[in-house]
Amino acid sequence: MDEQELIAGCLRGRREDFRMIVERYTAPAMALAMNILGNRDDAEDACQELFIQVYRHLESYDKDRSFKNWVYTILYRRCLDLLKRRRRSAELVKKMGRETVLATPANPGHPHPSRSLPSGVLEILKAKERTALCLWVNEGYTAPEIGEVLRCSASTARVYLFQARKKIKKHLEQDHVSLQNG
Amino acid sequence: MSLCKMVEFFYALIPWKPWRGLLIRLHVENCPRCQAGLASREAVGSLLVQERGVDIGRPLWAGVESALREDSGRERMRGRAVQPPAMRSWGWAVATAFLFVLIAGFLLLKDFRPERAASTAAVPARFELEYVLVGGQPANTVVYQPQGSDMIIVWAGKSP
Numbered sequence: 001m002d003e004q005e006l007i008a009g010c011l012r013g014r015r016e017d018f019r020m021i022v023e024r025y026t027a028p029a030m031a032l033a034m035n036i037l038g039n040r041d042d043a044e045d046a047c048q049e050l051f052i053q054v055y056r057h058l059e060s061y062d063k064d065r066s067f068k069n070w071v072y073t074i075l076y077r078r079c080l081d082l083l084k085r086r087r088r089s090a091e092l093v094k095k096m097g098r099e100t101v102l103a104t105p106a107n108p109g110h111p112h113p114s115r116s117l118p119s120g121v122l123e124i125l126k127a128k129e130r131t132a133l134c135l136w137v138n139e140g141y142t143a144p145e146i147g148e149v150l151r152c153s154a155s156t157a158r159v160y161l162f163q164a165r166k167k168i169k170k171h172l173e174q175d176h177v178s179l180q181n182g
Numbered sequence: 183m184s185l186c187k188m189v190e191f192f193y194a195l196i197p198w199k200p201w202r203g204l205l206i207r208l209h210v211e212n213c214p215r216c217q218a219g220l221a222s223r224e225a226v227g228s229l230l231v232q233e234r235g236v237d238i239g240r241p242l243w244a245g246v247e248s249a250l251r252e253d254s255g256r257e258r259m260r261g262r263a264v265q266p267p268a269m270r271s272w273g274w275a276v277a278t279a280f281l282f283v284l285i286a287g288f289l290l291l292k293d294f295r296p297e298r299a300a301s302t303a304a305v306p307a308r309f310e311l312e313y314v315l316v317g318g319q320p321a322n323t324v325v326y327q328p329q330g331s332d333m334i335i336v337w338a339g340k341s342p
Contacts (some may be wrong), residue, residue: 015250022243027236034231044242051246056253121229137227143203155203162206168221168229 003067010058022051025068028138029075035134036079038122042086046078053078065148068139072149076131083127124171129164136161186215314338 001020009017029050033043053074061070125133128150135141135149147157189209193202210216314321314336321338328335 015247018250019243019247022246026238026242028233030236030238031231031233034236048242048245048249051242052249055246055250133226134230137223137230138232143207153200153203155207156199158203158206158211159199162202162210162220165220165226168226169219172221172225 004063007058007061007063007067010055018055021054025051025071028068029071031138032072032075032131032134033079035138036076036127036130037082042082046075046082049078050075066145069145069148072135073151076149079131080127121168121171124167125164126160129160129167132157132160133164133168185209186213189216311336316340 001017003021003024006017006021010021026047029047030043033046033050034040037043037046050071054071057074061067122130131150132146135146139145141149143158143161144154146161147154150157150160152160186209189205193205196202210220311323311325314323316338317340319341322341323339324337326335326337327333
């Protein structure tokens with residue numbers, strides 16, 4: 001079924017159409033969220049909130065824009081909110097004198113373990129850079145499309161992507177050198 | 183080679199994103215040497231979580247659906263709180279009647295006001311003095327009304 005037909009169905013109150021949209025977008029949204037947030041549990045929360053937001057604000061969706069980009073923009077913002085919340089709670093725990101981990105790895109007891117970003121990569125990249133990189137690799141997005149999701153200019157998106165690729169290259173080279181040195 | 187170095191220099195020199203974006207678009211994206219200094223799509227892809235690698239553990243739809251159901255329940259409650267159209271028209275009728283009474287009352291009061299003014303203006307015209315006695319004798323009286331005033335001054339003097 002065509003995406004625009006599904007959206008029109010949702011606007012008429014057809015839940016089944018929205019269910020199809022959710023199923024269609026779950027995997028790509030989860031991949032993006034996991035790459036931004038670094039763990040599955042937070043990614044699942046972000047995606048759930050994303051779909052609720054999409055349903056609530058579907059009327060404000062501009063049909064001239066790409067629906068996928070619109071969905072990714074909402075997801076990106078949800079992820080930024082989660083990161084902010086996580087940072088705040090980490091600071092609070094730090095103040096209380098306890099140890100905390102910024103990026104918790106995927107839950108080992110999870111029935112469906114999934115690989116998350118290596119912590120080194122997560123630490124060296126900013127959220128915007130991770131998003132730009134993920135959209136470039138997973139979706140094949142160009143700088144103007146990345147800019148549309150991040151709500152910035154194509155030039156700025158180009159800079160995020162460039163910096164991210166440069167950092168990753170450096171990181172991989174360092175890993176290679178450390179492996180060679182034993 | 184020297185051009186790449188120059189681009190790198192100017193990139194580092196001016197930390198302004200539009201400028202940096204321009205340098206990337208004009209040079210880096212088309213230069214094989216600069217591209218070699220960046221991680222390739224394949225190399226990055228091996229580090230990132232990809233769509234086909236995502237294993238949907240918790241079915242998201244269940245959570246989303248329950249949230250949407252709560253939403254529609256809240257909508258229904260809000261719908262109940264809103265008065266039905268019949269009630270709303272009654273409300274309008276009462277408000278209109280109240281407004282009508284207010285306007286009528288105002289006009290009535292306004293209509294009465296000139297009469298009161300007329301009665302005060304008529305006071306000097308109706309002013310009569312039968313006689314004034316001073317020391318048991320009829321007195322000489324002078325009635326004086328200043329111009330443009332409702333005040334009346336009665337002066338009585340002992341008659342010679």
